[in-house]
Amino acid sequence: MLKLASIVVGLSLLAANHSLALVEPAAPAPEAAQPAKAKKPKIGVSVPAADHGWTAGIGYWAKKAMELHPECDWVYATASGPEKQIADVEDMMTKGIDALVILATESAPLTPTAKRIHDQGILIVNVDRGFINQEDEPAIADIFLEGDNKAFGCKSAQFVAEKMKKENRTNLVILTGIPCTVDTDRVTAAKEVFAQYPEIKILDTQAAHWNRQKGLEVMQTLLTKHKKIDAVWAQDDDILLGAMQAIKEAGREQEMFIVGGAGMKDVVKMVMENHPMVPANITYPPSMIATGIHMAASAMRDGKKAEVLQFMPKHLMMDVELVTPQNAKQYYFPDSIY
Amino acid sequence: MNPASPRSLLLTVLTRTGPLLALILLVAIVSALSPDFRKTENFFNIANQMSFVGIVAIGMTWVIILGGIDLSVGSMVALLGGLGIYAMNAVAERSGSPAWGIAAGAAIMLLGGPILGAVNGMVVIWGRVAPFIVTVATMAAFRSIIMYNAEGSEIRSAVSSFADLGSGGFKLEFLHSSRGLPILLGFPTLFFLGAALVGELLLKKTVLGRRVYATGDNPIAARYAGVPVNRVTMIVYALSGLTCGLSALLNSSRLNSIASSSTGQMYELDAIAAVVIGGTSMTGGKGSVLGTVVGVLLLGVISNMLTMLGIPNYIQGLVKGCIIIGAVLIQRTQQR
Numbered sequence: 001m002l003k004l005a006s007i008v009v010g011l012s013l014l015a016a017n018h019s020l021a022l023v024e025p026a027a028p029a030p031e032a033a034q035p036a037k038a039k040k041p042k043i044g045v046s047v048p049a050a051d052h053g054w055t056a057g058i059g060y061w062a063k064k065a066m067e068l069h070p071e072c073d074w075v076y077a078t079a080s081g082p083e084k085q086i087a088d089v090e091d092m093m094t095k096g097i098d099a100l101v102i103l104a105t106e107s108a109p110l111t112p113t114a115k116r117i118h119d120q121g122i123l124i125v126n127v128d129r130g131f132i133n134q135e136d137e138p139a140i141a142d143i144f145l146e147g148d149n150k151a152f153g154c155k156s157a158q159f160v161a162e163k164m165k166k167e168n169r170t171n172l173v174i175l176t177g178i179p180c181t182v183d184t185d186r187v188t189a190a191k192e193v194f195a196q197y198p199e200i201k202i203l204d205t206q207a208a209h210w211n212r213q214k215g216l217e218v219m220q221t222l223l224t225k226h227k228k229i230d231a232v233w234a235q236d237d238d239i240l241l242g243a244m245q246a247i248k249e250a251g252r253e254q255e256m257f258i259v260g261g262a263g264m265k266d267v268v269k270m271v272m273e274n275h276p277m278v279p280a281n282i283t284y285p286p287s288m289i290a291t292g293i294h295m296a297a298s299a300m301r302d303g304k305k306a307e308v309l310q311f312m313p314k315h316l317m318m319d320v321e322l323v324t325p326q327n328a329k330q331y332y333f334p335d336s337i338y
Numbered sequence: 339m340n341p342a343s344p345r346s347l348l349l350t351v352l353t354r355t356g357p358l359l360a361l362i363l364l365v366a367i368v369s370a371l372s373p374d375f376r377k378t379e380n381f382f383n384i385a386n387q388m389s390f391v392g393i394v395a396i397g398m399t400w401v402i403i404l405g406g407i408d409l410s411v412g413s414m415v416a417l418l419g420g421l422g423i424y425a426m427n428a429v430a431e432r433s434g435s436p437a438w439g440i441a442a443g444a445a446i447m448l449l450g451g452p453i454l455g456a457v458n459g460m461v462v463i464w465g466r467v468a469p470f471i472v473t474v475a476t477m478a479a480f481r482s483i484i485m486y487n488a489e490g491s492e493i494r495s496a497v498s499s500f501a502d503l504g505s506g507g508f509k510l511e512f513l514h515s516s517r518g519l520p521i522l523l524g525f526p527t528l529f530f531l532g533a534a535l536v537g538e539l540l541l542k543k544t545v546l547g548r549r550v551y552a553t554g555d556n557p558i559a560a561r562y563a564g565v566p567v568n569r570v571t572m573i574v575y576a577l578s579g580l581t582c583g584l585s586a587l588l589n590s591s592r593l594n595s596i597a598s599s600s601t602g603q604m605y606e607l608d609a610i611a612a613v614v615i616g617g618t619s620m621t622g623g624k625g626s627v628l629g630t631v632v633g634v635l636l637l638g639v640i641s642n643m644l645t646m647l648g649i650p651n652y653i654q655g656l657v658k659g660c661i662i663i664g665a666v667l668i669q670r671t672q673q674r
C-alpha cells in the first residue's frame with residue numbers, strides 16, 4: 001500500500017515538473033540545460049486495445065520494439081476507442097513526452113489532438129491509420145507509416161480470381177471485417193478486381209467482424225443457404241479459422257478453398273504445408289508498429305531530431321505480400337503471438 | 339378470479355405464449371420469403387449457435403427476476419474459458435492424459451463460475467452497491483485479468499479431443515439435411531435445453547424459486563416474511579456464474595480456443611434482450627426461463643434471417659432493432 005502511494009506521489013510530482021516546463025519554455029530549468037546525453041528522451045506509444053488477433057499482434061510487437069530501445073523512456077497505453085485514446089495522449093503530454101508513436105483507433109477524432117501536440121514541437125510517428133491533413137498546412141505527422149489496404153484487397157482478390165478462373169470455379173462468398181475505413185478500402189478494392197471477371201458470381205457479402213466465432217456462425221448459415229460455393233474470400237485470418245471449421249463440419253472441404261489475410265502464424269503454417277483448403281495468404285504485418293517505434297527512437301536518441309528528420313521519409317507505404325507455399329517460410333514467426 | 343373461467347384461461351395461455359407467438363410469426367414470414375431458411379438443418383444450426391449465449395441467459399433470467407442485473411457474464415465466460423484452457427493444457431501435459439486435462443479444465447470453469455458469481459453477490463449484499471455498478475465493474479475487471487494474462491491474444495487448447503464436446507452431437511438418422519446427410523443434434527443445444535429445463539423447474543417448483551420471485555417482487559416484504567434475502571441473492575448470482583462456466587466450457591470447446599478480447603463480448607446485452615423478449619420484467623418478481631428460451635431463439639432467428647435474406651451489412655442493425663421492439667410489443671399486448 002505504501003509502495004503504491006509513493007509511486008502515485010512520485011508520478012504526480014514528475015508530471016507537475018514537466019507541465020511546469022511546458023508552461024515556460026523560454027526559461028529552461030537548469031536540469032534541462034545539462035548535457036543532452038544525460039537526459040533520456042521520453043516517447044509515448046498509443047495503440048488500440050486488443051479487440052481481435054491483429055491488434056493483439058500490435059501490442060506484442062510494440063512491446064518487443066520498446067525493449068530493444070532502453071536508451072529511451074517509454075510510456076505505453078492501449079485504448080478501446082478514440083475518447084480513451086485522446087485521454088491517453090493528453091496524459092502522456094502531462095508526463096512530458098518528447099515524441100509520440102500512434103496507431104489511431106479512428107482517424108478523424110484523433111486529428112485535432114495530434115495537431116495540438118505537434119504544434120508544441122512533439123515528434124509524431126503515425127502508423128497505419130492516418131490523420132486528416134489540411135491542404136494548406138504542413139502534415140501533422142512527421143513520419144506516416146501505413147500498410148496498403150487497397151493493395152491488400154486487390155492482391156488477395158487477384159489471386160482468388162485467377163485461381164477460380166483456372167479451375168473453372170464461379171461461386172464466391174465474401175466475408176468482411178468490422179465496418180470501418182480499413183475494411184471498406186480492402187473490400188472495395190477486392191470487389192473492383194472481381195468485377196473484372198464476369199464469370200465470377202458473388203453469392204453473398206457478409207460481415208464476420210474479424211472474429212472467429214462470427215466467422216463460424218456466418219459461414220454455417222451461408223453453407224446452408226448456398227448449395228455450391230467454390231471459394232471464400234475471408235480477408236482476415238481469425239475469420240478464416242472460424243469459417244474453415246464450419247466448412248469442415250459441413251463436410252464440404254473438397255468443394256471450396258479459402259483465402260484469409262494478415263499473416264497469422266497458424267494460417268501461414270497451413271500455406272507453408274500446402275493445405276488443400278488454404279492455398280495462399282496476404283501479409284499485413286502488425287510488426288509495422290515496431291518499425292514506427294524504431295524510427296521514433298532513432299530520431300530522438302541522439303538529441304539531433306532536426307538533423308535526422310531532414311532525411312527521414314515523411315510517408316512510407318508498406319507493401320503487402322502474397323504468401324504462397326513457395327515463400328511462406330519467410331513470413332512464419334513461430335514465437336509471435338499472432 | 340375463478341381460475342377455471344374460460345376468459346382467464348385464455349389470458350393465461352396468451353401470456354404464456356406471447357413471445358412464442360412473435361417467434362412463430364417471424365419464422366413463418368421468413369420461411370415464406372426464403373426457401374433456404376426453411377431447411378431443417380438451418381433450425382438446428384440456429385439452436386446450436388445460440389446455445390452459448392442462451393445458457394448465460396438462463397442465469398440472467400434468475401438474476402433479473404430477483405430484481406438484479408449481471409453485466410459481467412460475457413467477461414466471465416472469457417475469463418473462465420481462458421483459465422480453464424490454461425489448466426487443461428497444463429494438466430494434460432504433466433499427466434500425459436488428455437482426459438485428466440479436460441476434467442481439470444471443466445472443473446475450473448464449472449467451479450470457478452459460481453465463485454466469480456458469488457463475488458458479485460457479496461459486493462451487492464455487503465457493499466450495498468447497486469448490481470448494475472458492481473457488475474459493470476467486474477465486467478471490466480474479469481475481462482482485464484484474462485487479457486493481461488494472454489496479452490490480448492487467443493488462448494488455445496493443446497488437447498485436440500477437447501473440441502469433440504462443442505462440435506459433436508447425436509446424429510439423427512431419421513432427419514436428413516438438404517444434402518442427404520443425417521442432421522446433428524449438437525451437444526451445446528442439448529446442454530442449453532437441459533439447463534433451461536432445470537432452471538425452469540428450480541424456479542417454479544422449489545422453495546428457492548418461490549423465494550427468488552418474492553425477493554424480486556418486494557425485497558422488504560420478503561425479508562419480513564422470513565425469506566433469507568441475502569442467502570437467496572448470493573445463490574442467484576452464483577448460479578449466474580455457473581451458467582457462465584457451462585457456456586465457457588462449451589464455447590472454448592467449440593472454437594478450441596478463447597479469444598481473450600472478443601469471446602463473450604455483448605453476451606450481457608443479448609442475454610438481457612432475450613430475457614426481456616421472453617416476458618420477464620426488468621423490475622423483478624415476474625418471468626420464466628421458458629420465455630427466455632423463446633427470446634434466445636428469436637434473437638437467433640433474427641441474425642440468421644439477416645444473412646439468409648441477404649440484407650446489406652450496414653442496415654442489419656436497424657432491421658434487428660425494429661424486430662426486437664416489435665416482438666416485445668406483441669408480447670406486451672398479450673399480457674394486458
